[in-house]
Amino acid sequence: MPMFQSHVPRTAPFIILFGVSLSVIISVSYINSVRLGNGLSRVRNVIGTQSFSGRIPPECVDPYKMPGYMYTTEDREETRWIPFYPSFFDLPELPETAYPHPDDMGDILLDNRTVDDAILNTAPVPWFRMLRQYYNYLKRVDEAKESNQPEPELTEFDEYVRDHMSWMQHRRILLMGDSLDRNQLQYLCEDLGLESIEEGGIHLTKQTTAYCHVPHVNITFVQWHIAGMYTFRPEWWWMPMKVVSFEDRYREIFEPVSMPRVIGLSGSGPDLILMQSGLWDQVAFLSGAHYQRMQALPEEDRTKFVIGRPKEPLTIDQLRFVSKRFIKFVEFMKNVFGEDVPMMYRSSTIRKDGKDEDWGILSIDRMLRSLVTTRFDMEVFDWSKLAYGASNEYKDFIHFTKGRMSLLFSDMLLHYLFRASGGVEVEGVVKKWPQERTMDNLKANWDMCHDYLVDTTNR
């Protein structure tokens, strides 16, 4: 029975889950490292025969691309995304399903919000929460060493993370986007008991770069604030940012200020990149239009630009503009970091409410989904699908609070790092741990399942 239950706080249910399935995971991972040893490439040749969907081999299914159930309780730490796998539909029938309705049954309420372990255990491994365990373990050991104390007593779970989590060490993750990404970075950092740091050299504003370095593990999360796809800083620019185009921002801010922070073991770039643009593009067009309208009025009638959102899609020319600029942006970054870093497009979330003001961002997001998948073979980090409808997780009209969704964002981010490191998980169970020998072969690891996961779907 559960090995760790006795010394695991109730606030970390996934550990209990891990405890329950630990021996299973270990034996399965041994077996699988043998079985998968000769390659997922073999699996790819037999498309259909092993797959529940008839298209994607189970080893390649992306749990965050599956439709799922957002499991939440009062305790945000229990938040999980539970994909609806075929196993869900194979569960035994509930007595309430009986027809005709038994006289003695009463109403059909089914209002117990607890999720059975059998279902909960199919949720993807909460890798961020694993990182936190690993960090706490390494920190205790390192601190004992520094103060010449004997090595602290290890729990079985400590030994488990020690033996399995080294793939997280010396990693660099880059988020190129807007304040939503910066907020996620800040929350992630705070959830580790650390503080994210904003820097920008002579151009320091909130919208420059920020990072979170996790000592002991030596993993760093970096955010570069992209000011949208505009090519210059017009007179009417409304933000504190002095430098607008990504080319200028790269030259004047990102490269001099934070380049060394994003270079991982490859020596040429990070281990994973998310990129995004949208919110500021739509506002730039609005702001420019406002300025032109005001110029036509006598001075005393002119009003200041108030940030609003377009109530209609961008024009097709505006989308053409953003698309061409985004193409250049991707090419620019590939040029800087090389072709081997897994790059994903982080999809755009919408407003807390006011659906009629989502049109601008929706039109850009839909265009970019098509662009990144058809032109660049990029996968979508489809955060917006998970976050859709989570209105009570917003802290204002557009930003998420530090809460359930932000925790899932962190788990999800590290899910892709796990994959880039060569890890394989199937329905919440690790089938293959990243191997010392291959964990830095980002491209080869990523390509194992990549073709199945480039998905040009709409939102």
Ligand SMILES: *[C@@H]1O[C@H](CO)[C@@H](O)[C@H](O)[C@H]1NC(C)=O
């Ligand atoms: C709700 O479901 C859980 C898990 O299936 C079960 O352990 C618990 O007893 C149920 N609670 C009630 C009030 O029926």
Ligand SMILES: *[C@@H]1O[C@H](CO)[C@@H](O)[C@H](O)[C@H]1NC(C)=O
């Ligand atoms: C920390 O990680 C970076 C990036 O991978 C690496 O260059 C550096 O050597 C690592 N530091 C230590 C102390 O291992």
